[in-house]
Amino acid sequence: MNLRSSWVAETGQTREDTRLTQTGVTTMSNPVQVRSGILPGSYDGAFRLAGFWTFGSGAMSATVSEGRAVIQGEISQGAYPVTMPTAVVLNFTPGNAQYSRIDVIVLKIYDNLYDSSTKTEAKLEIIQGTPEQTPKVPLIPARCLPLYEVLVPAGASAGNGGIPWNTSLKDLRSTVVSLGGILPAEGQTGPGAYPGQYQDAANTLQRWDGAAWVPYPAALGGIIPNTASATPASYPGQYRDTANGQLQRWNGSAWIPAVAVGAFVDNGDYGDTTSTTYTSTLAGRVTNPLTVSFVAPPSRAVAVSFGAKMRSTSSDHYAYMALKLTQGATVVNDLEDDYAVLAASQNMISVANTRRYSGLTAGTTYTLTAFFRVITNTLTLKAGFDNTFIKVDPLP
Incomplete structure (x- = not known):
């Protein structure tokens, strides 16, 4: 049976057994494997990730700071814990005379059970790229954790200024935490x-x-x-x-x-009409029509107040103002004289009304539009309107 354990068998526990049975050491990526990455933290707590921080310390050399990491092998190989207790200086090969290249600083596991090496150790190394007109990142071998890309310009050497460290370093470090911990995400998680x-x-x-x-x-x-x-x-x-x-x-x-809100619109310009059928346009007004949109509240009901200062040019002929309720292109409540405000006076008089609209769809946007007319007549009389308004209040 391919079931591994550790600290059970009296003899025969292998390095592979130990790596495969570690628990709680880092962030899981699937039921068997963990992520490769660096344990977070800094000396003063000001930074998320200080382990293996790298900086230029010479024309062609960089210092890699101390840190701890985990490198996951293939599914049957387990995870390799790595600790570097002190900083290490890496030296870079001078640049090609013609082209730049990209090198990568990595933590690499050598394990002769799975590779052609004769070594069983962890090393901090530089994987050197190929000088090209458009340099590419070199292939990263198995059981390697990339830390930084380093762009080595053409001709870079200790004698001509070396590598411009402020612009050549690209941070590739990613983080891992203990099982169940909140990951301070850095890089590709x-x-x-x-x-x-x-x-x-x-x-x-x-x-x-x-x-x-x-x-x-x-x-x-x-x-x-x-x-x-x-x-x-x-x-x-x-x-x-x-x-x-x-x-x-x-x-x-x-x-x-979440909290139902009302809506309001008004127009203080005077306008009039000779139309005996309802129209939303008043002559003399700059802005037509008078409309207001609102979102139906959870109660699906609103109270709507509307009105104006109105007059007709004859006290025997009524001026009407009514509302049409629509939802998109659909008429929900059409114009009705029974719900209109009206006035028959040659002088301006204030008229208003309030009515309830119910059965609306909560969360849906509706629009109210004001329409106007004068009662049927043969005298080309006018109905005049000023200070028109529409006010919508959500009902509980």
Whole structure:
């Protein structure tokens, strides 16, 4: 049976057994293997990752700081813990006379059980690239953990200034933590190993949901911050803060205001019409029509107030103002004289009305539009309107 154990058999425990049975040492990538990476931390706690930090310390040399890491082999080989207790200086070969190249600093495991070497050790090495007009990253062998790419310019040497360290180093380090720990994500962390795994990426706590890293509030009931308001909803009843500061709730198909808000529109310009059928355009007004949109609240009902200062050029002929309710191109509630405000006066008089609209679809946007007319006449009389308004209040 290919079942490995450690510290059970009296004799015969192999190095492979020990590596394969280590638990709690680093971040899982699947049921058997772990991620390769560096253990996080710094001396003063100011940095997420200080292990194996590298800097130029000479024209053609770099210093690699101390650190601890784990390097995963093939699935049957287990994980190799590595510790470098003191800093190490690496020396780079001078650059090619014509072309630049890319070298890679790696932690490499030599294990003669799996490679053609005669060594069984961990080493800090430089994998040298090929000088080319467009240099490429060299192939990284198995059981290697890349730390840094180093661009070695053409002609670089100790005698002509060496490697420009401020621009030549590219950090490749990635992190690992103990089993179940929150990973301070640096570099490529890849997918999670199980739903419920966490990582701290770009100062945002994320949770692996089985398919993607999801910002923590989206996954577990917190309010999604406005910086992540484009994140898809996870469940009905979830909340988010929008970019304009509005708290919204996901109802299963749409984001709707968590706290119902009203709407208001008015127009202070005088306008009139001779139309005996309802029209949304008044002569003399710069802006037509008078419309307002609102989102239906959870109660699916709103109270709508509307009105104007109105007059007709004859006290025997009525001026009407009515509302049409639409949802997109669909008319939900059409114009009706019974619900209009009206006036028959040659002088301007203020008229208003309030009515209830119910049976709306919560979270859906509706639009109210004002229409105007004068009662049928043969005298080409006018109906005049000023200070028109529409006000929408959500009902509990």
